[in-house]
Each structure stands twice: as structure tokens, then as C-alpha cells.
Amino acid sequence: MSTQPSPRTARRSAVLVAALAALLGLALAACGGSGSSDQAQQDPPKTLTVSAAASLTEVYQGLAQQFQAANPGVTVKFNFGGSDQLAQQVVQGAPADVLATASTKTMQTAVQAGKIQGEPVVYATNKLQIAVAPNNPKQVAQLADLTKPGVTSVVCAPAVPCGAAAVAAEKAANVTLKPVSEEQDVKGVLTRVETGNADGGLVYVTDVKSAAGKVTGVDFPQASAQGVTQSYPIGVVTGSADPQLAQSWVSFVTGPQGKAALQQAGFTTK
């Protein structure tokens, strides 16, 4: 082929380029378009973005209904996930108005990066329970029972908050568990017990409640020890588009309606 393309080839190339560009544009629009287009028609389009720990999913979704009813025109959008990841996202500049984590340590990451306005508020605590199959067939009554032969246990990996709590509980009870798996998050532990692949797993009281009868929760005294209970802090993110609205969500969650919903889910409120 010569280096100088014929007019016909050039025209054909131009069509090809246009087609490729259109295709690429279409693909990009499909990837990123969902959020922006449907806000336009609402008159005061206020959206509150809340990054919240996965363990808050049910409570927060319920509270959002009430919040939206009390504040017409406001839409609450959630980004649920692991506390570490959420804190990292906020530090990296992900758009969020409120950050609610499942540990003070993860909240501290965001505070130290200057991403939280003022002091975060600790408004609830959660504690561990041993999740076992319904009716507790292996008769697990305390943490040490999980080390009995023939009893398989699952915990969270020590790197994540529920795993750190499990390690602290083991220390307080002077028991060393030999888990068959260390899961990435607490729902993973719950699933292992729910599906019958593990006999016992350390999860939060709230997880046992949300499993609605698929597992039974066994209390153990060390769950209330210092460093074992889990604190839930909440704070307004610096650079929030609407700090006032963000603050009213914080007040709502820490207020009477929030407390009622949290308690119903198994949290202890302050």
C-alpha cells in the first residue's frame, strides 16, 4: 500500500473513525451516565450521599425512608461497604456527605486526613455473639466450646474490625480458636454458619438478628469486655456539598428515631 491514501480510502477511514468514536462515546455514556440524567427534573434536587458500614445497611435504609418523608425533595443515597474501604474512599476524595464507620480506628483515618468536620460522634455500640445453627446442635455455650473436637469455627480476619474484636475476645477469654477460615467481613462468617459449613462463628448481635432465625446467637461474657465491643462513629465529611443537610442526617440518626431503629436491630445506643 502507498503512503499517500487514495481519496476513497481516506473517506472510508473517516467513516470508520467516526463510527469508532461514536461507539466509544456510547460505551462511556453507558458506563457513567446513570446518575446525572435522572436528577434534572426534580425541583430542588437535593441528594445526600452517605457512606456507611455494611452492618448498618438495614437500619440506615429504614431510617432513610423516614428522613425522606420528613424532608421532601431530599434523596438519600448510600454507599455501603467495609469501614476501611469507605474511609479510604473518603480520604481519596470520593464524593460523600456523611461517613459512618463500624470502628473508631477507621474513622480516625478520615479524621487524620482532615476529611471530617469537627469531632465524629459515637452513637451506638455492637457486640459479638457466637452464631450457631438453629437450636444449637453442638451445644455451644461459651467461647471455649468452639475449640472442642468436631466443632468447626469461622471468624473474621484480624485485619478487619470484626476480626480484631474476635482476637480481643479470645484474649479476654484466654481461648485460642482454630478457625477453618478467616473471612473478609462479618457477613461472610454468617454465611458459613447459615449454610451449615461451620458449626460456630463470631458475628455481631445485629447480624444474628438480621439472619432472622437462620442462626441462633449465643451470648458470652467476654463480648462486653473493653476493646471487644464495637463503636459506631458518624461524622460530616469536609467538602460536603450541603453540610447542613449532612448535619441533619447525623442529628436524625443520633436522635430518638435513630435510637429506636438501632435498638430494634440489636445495637446498644448511648
Add this chain to the structure above:
Amino acid sequence: MSGVPRVLWVPAALAWLLVAVPVAGLIVRVDLSNFFGLVTSPAALAALWLSLKTGLATMVCCLVLGGPLAIVLARSHLPGLPFIRSVVLLPLVLPPVVGGLTLLFLLGRTGPVGGFLYDRFDITVPFSTTAVVLAQTFVAMPFLVVSLEGSLRTAGERYEAVAATLGASPVTTLWRVTVPVVLPGLLSGSVLAFARALGEFGATITFAGSLQGTTRTLPLLIYLQSQDDIDGAVAMSLVLVVIAIVVIVVSRTRDLR
């Protein structure tokens, strides 16, 4: 060069950059001063060793099981061959997590097969290194089957037919004619299966769980570390990138010959 229309250069460059830039970004992000310490921590070494061990075991499983399957697919005239082939290819398009779930429901303690094994022989399949190999074989097998079946079809059946007319038995023909002819395809297929096993994450974590030294392979360790030790995760990622590059170079040089 002369045969490539110029319009293709821009998307081609974009495609290359889409892969190359993030990998380069990873290399830039590596904390070099602590790199050695990070990749030789007990957790890292355990994961690396487990990944290599299970990767090799997976490769052997794929060869022993997938090799014969590829020959059957390429040479036999079974009815319903297209259906059999589509089932084999399923793991290529299924999300690995789905693969892990299907294995869990079959071989978990409450599954039909796993329940039997547990009740009768006290064998628990999930949470074991065997489970890791099973999960990896599930996702990696199609790579070997596809590669080998392709080689078999390209090679054709002429030599085999000649061997048969000269009185060679089917087994002799297989070992003395078919296998030598498709050896390059067999090797690159094995390397591909090994590489896919090394990168396997979803099926492993769903079916086998995550425990240091038993089931926590490199990708699982990287995901776990990405939660609280980004530097460690990045360092281990680089190790995996280097292994992947070595694997690609090895399998590609084979192809070029």
C-alpha cells in the same frame, strides 16, 4: 506497518495504554524501601508457596482430566458434542464466585455429595487445600481444553490415519503421533491453566475460605491486605504481576517457534 490502516493506530494505542498504564502505576506506587520485608513476611511467603503449589496441582489436574476431554471433543463423533463443549466452556463466562457457590452447594457439608462424605467418612471438603485446587481446576480447565482442541483440529487426522493403516493401535497412535504433534498446544494450554489458577480469587474465597497456609492464596492475601495494609497489598500485587509476565513470556516464545 504498511498494511495497517492508520485509523487503527489511535484505538490500538488506547487499548495498549488501558492495560499498561495501571500496571505502570502499580510499579510506581510500590514502597521500594520496604519491598523485601513486605514480600518475605510469613503471611506473604505462605501465600506465595500455597499459590505455586496449588497452581501446579491445578495444572496437573487440568492435564490429566482436560487433556483427554479435549481429545474426545476434537476426535470423537459423539452425539451432542456441541452441548458437551458449551458446558466445558461455561467457567470462561461465569463469574468465578458463581463457580465457587456451585461447588459449595455440591461439596459443602450440607450439599448432596459433601454431606455424604461428611456423614460417612468425616471428610470436610471446603476450607481445605484440596478445595482450592478444585476451585482453580473448575475455572482453569477450559483454557487447556480450548487450547488443546484447537491444536488437535489444526493438526488434522492425517498422520493418525497413516499410523493406523501401518498397524498402530489407537493407544500407540495417541502416544507416538497425536501427543508429539500437539505438544506445543499442550504446553501453552498448561501454562495458561497455571496462570489462570494463580490469579483465581472468587471461586477460591467462596468455596475454600481464607486461612493462612491452607487456603489463603496470593490473590486472597492481596484482597485482605488491601483492607488495612495497602503497601503490603501493592508489593504482593507486583510479585503477581512479575510471575504473570514470566508466564506470558514463556508461553509466547513457545508459540513463536
